Amino acid sequence: MFALILSYGLSRMQFNISASKKEFSKDEHIPALLLFHPQVSFQDEEAYKTGKVILQDKASCFPAVVLNPPASADSAVIDATSAPGNKTSHLSTLICNLGTLFAFERDRKSFSTLQKMFSKAKCKNVEPINADFLAVNPMDSKYSKVTHILLDPSCSGSGIVNRLDYLVESEQEVDSVQEDRLNKIAAFQLMMINHAMEFFSVQRIVYSTCSIHAIEDEHVVRAALESAEALSANFNLAPPSQVLPQWKGRGYANEMHDPTSVVRCLPGEDATNGFLVSCFVRE
Numbered sequence: 001m002f003a004l005i006l007s008y009g010l011s012r013m014q015f016n017i018s019a020s021k022k023e024f025s026k027d028e029h030i031p032a033l034l035l036f037h038p039q040v041s042f043q044d045e046e047a048y049k050t051g052k053v054i055l056q057d058k059a060s061c062f063p064a065v066v067l068n069p070p071a072s073a074d075s076a077v078i079d080a081t082s083a084p085g086n087k088t089s090h091l092s093t094l095i096c097n098l099g100t101l102f103a104f105e106r107d108r109k110s111f112s113t114l115q116k117m118f119s120k121a122k123c124k125n126v127e128p129i130n131a132d133f134l135a136v137n138p139m140d141s142k143y144s145k146v147t148h149i150l151l152d153p154s155c156s157g158s159g160i161v162n163r164l165d166y167l168v169e170s171e172q173e174v175d176s177v178q179e180d181r182l183n184k185i186a187a188f189q190l191m192m193i194n195h196a197m198e199f200f201s202v203q204r205i206v207y208s209t210c211s212i213h214a215i216e217d218e219h220v221v222r223a224a225l226e227s228a229e230a231l232s233a234n235f236n237l238a239p240p241s242q243v244l245p246q247w248k249g250r251g252y253a254n255e256m257h258d259p260t261s262v263v264r265c266l267p268g269e270d271a272t273n274g275f276l277v278s279c280f281v282r283e
């Protein structure tokens with residue numbers, strides 16, 4: 001069980017969990033991430049009910065930390081695919097509730113959940129926007145100061161451990177129907193990265209998926225690097241030293257030129273969901 005503390009002042013004493021289960025440890029990779037016994041329930045915890053704590057898989061905490069936007073009054077950040085808002089809330093905390101965090105979500109129902117989440121977590125720097133990120137004009141003066149974009153778009157979800165797909169699927173076992181579906185998802189994911197690269201002041205873009213398939217991960221990253229948008233705006237992959245250097249899991253070696261630049265989490269091996277995190281930087 002992973003609990004991400006959004007309110008840094010929260011101490012052990014404020015948890016009311018039964019004495020036998022209240023031991024927890026600090027995660028070695030993610031600041032403010034605490035690890036609890038899987039049987040610990042947070043449902044009745046005040047800190048959870050008031051949005052000071054969010055429960056999420058460890059791998060899902062990586063993108064905001066890798067994006068690493070500055071915490072200042074003039075910070076301008078986009079979360080292009082925000083709902084249900086866990087990564088947005090994490091980002092909001094990392095930038096100390098300062099600056100502006102534009103949180104896009106195209107689905108109306110998910111958007112309403114998102115608004116409730118931000119109000120519960122008291123994210124004062126988040127501006128939720130119910131719109132398709134692809135329809136946003138990168139030249140719009142409203143976004144002219146945006147320097148960091150988080151992209152965690154819809155994916156196959158094949159890395160999510162509850163779904164157990166990873167037990168029956170492997171990268172080598174993609175049949176033609178599935179390959180067709182993955183190729184369509186990958187084309188959309190690439191479009192999202194390319195669109196993000198068109199924002200005038202953007203310096204850093206994190207792209208993540210909870211997929212185990214190279215088609216949605218290394219292949220998309222490779223295609224994004226070779227795209228006209230990346231070449232004209234001078235985007236390259238951030239060096240491994242900027243992408244969770246202490247995390248050993250890296251991209252599939254046979255799928256890209258420099259797999260050490262991306263982070264991979266493997267279900268069944270890393271005690272996390274299957275996940276990929278990559279980071280593009282303007283040089």
Ligand SMILES: C[S@@+](CC[C@H](N)C(=O)[O-])C[C@H]1O[C@@H](n2cnc3c(N)ncnc32)[C@H](O)[C@@H]1O
Nearest residue numbers: 081083084085086087105106107132133152154
């Ligand atoms: C994988 S989920 C994001 C999870 C979120 N980052 C979190 O950690 O809570 C993808 C979300 O992006 C939304 N989405 C997909 N395409 C979009 C687009 N073009 N513009 C805005 N939102 C989009 C979906 O409706 C979905 O809610």
